[in-house]
Amino acid sequence: MKSVARRRGFLAELQHQHRLVQQRQAQQQRAAIRAHNMAVREAQRFAREQQRAAEAAMRASAAERAAADRAAKLAHIAAREAEAEEKNAQLAAAHDAIDNLLTATLEVDDWVDLESLREAAVDLPFDRPELLVPSPAPRYHVVPDRPIFVPLAPPTGLSGALGGNRRHAAQVEAAQRAYFDLLQQWQQALAHTCGLNAMLRAAWREQEAARQAELADARSRHEQAIADHRRQIAESNAHLDRLIAGLRERQPAAMDEYVGIVLANSIYPEAFEVSYEHSFDANDRELHITVLAPPPDAFPTAKAFRYNKANDEITESRLAAADVKRRYASAIAKTALRTTHEVFEADREEIIESISLAVAVDTVDRATGHDTRIDLVRLATDRADFLPVELARVEATDTLAHLAAAVSKNPYGLVPLANHGVRG
Incomplete structure (x- = not known):
């Protein structure tokens, strides 16, 4: 043989x-x-x-x-x-x-010592730790405060008796027009700000979704690497067991492999x-x-x-x-x-x-x-x-x-x- x-x-x-x-x-x-x-x-x-x-x-x-x-x-x-x-x-x-x-x-x-060649599975570090950190929340634009209409106080006493009510009505009308102008400007600013914030939110959600998808893929690859590593270790140790048993039985192939290890x-x-x-x-x-x-x-x-x-x-x-x-x-x-x-x-x-x-x-x-x-x-x-x-x-x-x-x-x-x- x-x-x-x-x-x-x-x-x-x-x-x-x-x-x-x-x-x-x-x-x-x-x-x-x-x-x-x-x-x-x-x-x-x-x-x-x-x-x-x-x-x-x-x-x-x-x-x-x-x-x-x-x-x-x-x-x-x-x-x-x-x-x-x-x-x-x-x-x-x-x-x-x-x-x-x-x-x-x-x-x-x-x-x-062939037993010294026996391997133990080790924890493989996750190679994409940066993906574990959520994307930072966007810094939203501050929403403008709604303008508040403050009514004018009505005239009292002699001023009211001498035609103050008419002047007061004109002043109230002017104040209301000014308020409506401010309200319209606020509504436009609010719509613009909400639009910008919606864009920031959408971009963040897209970025976070991409991160989570990449994280899921990285975790899948990491789990596969761990499985491959453990399988390789198991196969190597099983091969080592066969080699040790083969040497006990004086198998030529086992002796050749051992000599190869010695010469290596x-x-x-x-x-x-x-x-x-x-x-x-x-x-x-x-x-x-x-x-x-x-x-x-x-x-x-x-x-x-x-x-x-x-x-x-x-x-x-x-x-x-x-x-x-x-x-x-x-x-x-x-x-x-x-x-x-x-x-x-x-x-x-x-x-x-x-x-x-x-x-x-x-x-x-x-x-x-x-x-x-x-x-x-x-x-x-x-x-x-x-x-x-x-x-x-x-x-x-x-x-x-x-x-x-x-x-x-x-x-x-x-x-x-x-x-x-x-x-x-």
Whole structure:
């Protein structure tokens, strides 16, 4: 019975991303990264000084401009030197990560507690909280007060006897006409104001109706997102339950998935990223793994960066060819041991009895132009032979020889195992 796994599953991808975050956090503690950050800060500081010096030169007199030009030039040189130092810090970190491919994995326990992958549903925050707030009520125009008619007092005494009643009647008539004019103006103002307020009310109602409709839609989408989230969590946990049960029953597919999770935890440097293909044979209790390493042309060959004042360029010096070949071969050998160690250490139940491993490179055959895969290491070992090796104290290439592995005589030249003399 054999099951083949080539792509990371859902749980493996979660673990891979989690370990990526952990690795980035750990890298921040390293001296090389601290030096890199310092170099960045220095470059930024020098750039600011250069900018200030250039601005001062534009405002200064001839003598002052000359001095400012010199200051700007010095600031530019310092900025470029800081840029070169930044590149060197990044390069040192990359080389260090590759040199420590094997020791990096010895510092961690590669066993994966599958129960720790169990998820719990969380409350998803409502993403449109502004819709919960009602639209502000409109500020209505003040309704004008209705005018009040105040009758004139009738004449009394001698004034009434001498014709005052006629004058009073004329005054009352004039007052009534004036009141009726005011009343008509008030009615027009009232109608206008009520019309404006009705428009404000209608606009508010329309806005509030739109808000409530949008709120209902947002709530519906939120409820659907919660339902989807809970369903995904339930499916993930159900899948986890099946995986745990499958491991207990020694199912090949479950073992393959667990190995995928373990290998997804193994984060390699950006300059030397690998991928895996693996299958577990339950009958022989043997795990077959192919580790796909980066090709030689992707391997870092820079030795250092240096700023050249004469041409204002940052130049790169390269490692000697022999050194590059040695480092690449060492990285390939360490990858073989690292992968074997991680799988055996993670398999606490000792389901896997032996590992058949190849470290290979996908490339283009220079003779035919066809895509081809070249094995650079083949290792077959069982738990009893591998575990006694103290990996913290070994030379990887010597350990492979001790384990009777087949190793390319020139991995950097992509010399195949079966025909060492084809390529040099």
